[in-house]
Amino acid sequence: MIYIIDHQDSFTWNVVHQFSQFDKVHCSDYFDINKKLLNKSDVIVFSPGPGSPKDYPETSKIYKKYKGKKKMIGICLGFQLILYNEGGKIRQQNKIYHGYQSKIKVNGKSKIFKKNKVFNIGRYHSLKLNEPYFSKNLNITMRCTKTNTAMAFEDNLNKIYGFQFHPDSFLTENGNFFIKKILSSK
C-alpha cells in the first residue's frame, strides 16, 4: 500500500490517481495522519504543496522516522522537504516556474534512468535547491537542460527518491514512466 501525505495542494489528487495505477493508495492531509495505516504502508509519498519545507515539521518528523525503513518519494514540495532534511538549503529562484514545460536530462549518477535521456516535463515551483549541495548517499540525477536546476534525486541505499517537477502534470510526457521505474526499483 502507498500512503500519500497531502500538503493541501491542488495537484495531490493527480498524484493519487497516478500512483493508483500501480498499487492501493491511501491519501490524507498532513495534519490528519492515520498512523496505523502509515506504519503498514510500503511506500510513503510526500505531495506537492504551497510554502516551503520548514512550514511542515510534522512531515519532516515522519520522514526521519521512516528513513531507511520504507521507500519514500517526494514530489515538488516533497522533493524540497527531503533535501531540507538532508542538510540542503531551499531558496527562491530568480525566474519562477508555474505551469511551465521544460526539458530535463538524466546524468551519470542515476541507477534507474538512462544517462543523457531527455524528457519534457511540467513544473510548478517558486523555490529550488541551493547549490553546490553535497550528500553522502543522495545524488542529483536529473537537471533542467537550460538552467541546470536540480530536478530529481536518488538515494538508492535508503530508497529515497524525489522529483522537483510534476510527473502527475499533463505537461509531463510519459509521467507514469517515472513512477513505474521508481516503484519497481529494488
Add this chain to the structure above:
Amino acid sequence: MIDYKKHKSNFSPYLEKLYQSDKPMIIYKFIDGYKIFTDFSKRIVLNKSNIENFLNNISKKKFKREQDLYVGFFGYEILCNLLNVRIKNQKKNGFYKGLFYKPETIITLSKKIKISSTLKKQGFNNHFNQTKILKPFKINIDFKKYKKIFDLFSKKIRAGETYQIKICTKYKNKSEIDPVSFFWRLMKVNSAPESFMIRDKNYSIVSCSPETLIEKKRLKVTTKPIAGTLKKNQRLNKSKALRFFKNNDKETKEHNMIVDMERNDLSKICKPGSVIIKKKKYVEEYRHLYHYVSTIEGKLKNNINLKDIIKSMMPGGSVIGCPKIRTLQLLNSQEKEGRNIFTGSFGFIKFNMDMRFNIIIRSILNYKNVSEISAASGVVLDSSSKKEFSENYIKAKSLLELFK
C-alpha cells in the same frame, strides 16, 4: 444571437404576462434555447448549519417529472464555509449566502414555446419595475489599492505560497432595474452559454457567465475551465486569437495550471484513470473578448455524494487561483468586501442527482437598490498590475453598458 431572435419571433401572451408581473422567476440558458422556472413551491435559504442537510435530503427524493429539481445558487462565503476556510472582518450587505427554489412550472423556449406545469392555474399580477439609475457606477478599489494587494500577492507567489491568485474588484451604483429586460438585452449582444437571470421580490441577478463548472449526467462529470482572456479588435479573429494564446507565455502557463488543478478536483471524486482532457486549449468568442478554454471529464466513484462533489469542485478553481485552500485564505485576508454571489455557482440539481452548475461571473446583483458588478483577474508572476486592473474593466464592460 440566433437564440434571441428565435425567442422574440415567438410572441406569447403568457410570457408577456409573466415578464410584466413581479412573480419570482429564473431563466437559464440551454444549448438550443432557454428554460424559465417559476411558480416556486419552496424557497430554501441556505446557511452554514443547514447546507449539509439540504444536500443530503435531495438524495432521498424521487425524480418523477421535469419539475423535480432545485434551481438556485451557492454564494462564495458558504462555499468557503464548506471547506472550513474562514472569512473575517469583511464588509457585508446581508445578502443570501445561498438560495434554492423548487419550481412547479417550467417553460422551454427553443424553436417552440413549451409550458409544463404541475399547477392547473397560474396567476399573475400587474406590477412592473422600471429601471431607474439613481447614482452612477463607482469602483470599490482604485488602482493604488489594487496595486498594493497585487504587489503583496506577487511576493507570496515568489515565496511559493500561491501559484496564481485572482483579485476581485467591484463596480456599484444606486439603481432599480427591470431584470427581465436587462437579461434579454444582454442576450442580444452576448448570449454566453451559462447565462441566467433570477427575479425575486427583494433582489435580482442578471448574468452572462461563460463558464460551466459542473455538468453531471449519471456518473459522467464534465468541467470546462476558462483561463485566458483577449480583448477583441478589428484585426483579430478566432484563429488569430488561438495563435496569440499559444504563443503567449503568461496565458499558456495560467491555463496549464488551471487544467492540472481541475484534473485534480475531478480526480478527488472520480475513478482512478477516468479523468481525461477531452478537448485541450481551444478558443471561444464573446462580445468584447476571446477566451481560452479546455474541457475535462471523469467518471464518478461509486460512493460519492452531493456534498463531496460540491466540496471538491467549488468554488471553481479558474476564478480563485491555485492551490485552492491556501489561495482562498490569502484572498479572504486581503479583500475587504464580501464577494456575495461572485465566484459562487448557479445551477440546478435534479432529484436523480444529475446537475449543472456554472461559475457566477459577469453578473449584476441588484439588492437593496444597489447594483454590483464584480470582476477578477489573475496575479501570476509575469502579469502587470495595470494590465490586470484594466482586464477587470473589459470583463465588466458589457454589463456596465446595459445601464446606458
